[in-house]
Amino acid sequence: MNTDTERKIRFEKLAGRYSTDLYRYAMWICGNDALSKDLVQETFLRAWRALDSLKSEGAAKSWLITILRREYARTFERKVPKFTDIETVTVPEDEELEPDARLERKLLRKGIAELPKKYREPLLLQVVMGHSCAEIAQQLGISKSAVMTQLFRARELLKSKLRKNVVTGNVHERF
């Protein structure tokens, strides 16, 4: 049995390692800064209470994201509100970027927010949380091939939205 101090140190390390990614993931799925912070805080509270059930540090990332996803599901069981203030927390535009690149980033952000959940969630798990396709499959309870199809379609949808929205040649040519 760990002492209280060891337990706290173990948990602080865990939280330090994953809090940023969890916040980013929460922000992209719920779109509200205050709610995302609350979601992460609640995730850590539940994780802290159940820390002894985590047998391996290697499983921590998946364990935490599972808790967060359950919390999120409880939060918006019936209806997922639309994104709100994601633009207030995204990394500011780089002034050095060409106007087309800035526009493209804006359109991508909007496109990601508008992706259907079945496409957005695996994409976020892959890109934000760094999950492999196999880990995503386990997290979502679907086959790896289904995950790969959803990831492919997610990216295709984003590219398609860019093609539709961008009228200037430069961005268009990238795809």
Place this chain on the structure above:
Amino acid sequence: MSMNVSEFKRLLGADPLNRDPGTLHARDSGPEFERAAVEAENFERRLRSALAVNAPVDSFLEGILDIPGSATGHVAARPRWFAIAASVLIMLGIAGLSWRQAQLPKTIEKYLAVHYRFDGQDLIDRAQPGFDAKTISRIMAGLEMTIGVQLSNHVQFIKFCPTLDGRGAHMVVQTDQGLITVIYMPGTTVKDRRVIEFGNMQAYLVALEVGSAAIIGRQDQAVSAIDELVRNSINRST
């Protein structure tokens, strides 16, 4: 078995940073493959850039490590306040909100009712004597405020919480009336000493030097009794 360009593009679309031997081998199969790989990597770089979010620098652990950790097991699910908030929004028929429009209840009456119904009792259940004073101070400092010992000595739980106007603090205070909830709302202006009732609860509003506080208790608790305590204890950091 080797893959054709179409299969290769599909693989890259699903997992653009895949570096397994089969993918690397396919990439070397010809200029069309190489071009597809470069395009996928370029798109991925832009996608990751678009997903970048500035994470808050403050800790998410304030107050949590002071709560006794349970033994192995399931943590009971409780409804969360913004779940109820979402339901309220649905009931109000608020749909099609714009990209930047706030989702939270719009009035102090709805906010307090929804917030308290969501986790008011939950946080009272977490209250415990001897709650860490440093945690209380750190959370208030995170809001650029201080809390006097005359109040902090009686705080038995505190956490950051969403308010109508950004982040605030939700605390549970031991009083001679029993446990009472105080929600500090640094960005919200209220009419001083106004009382709002919801269900069998009441909220007594206190206008402060910075923002406001809602003192929430049951109808049979004299929540206004700690008016002066709250008013004198929550101050701007110097």
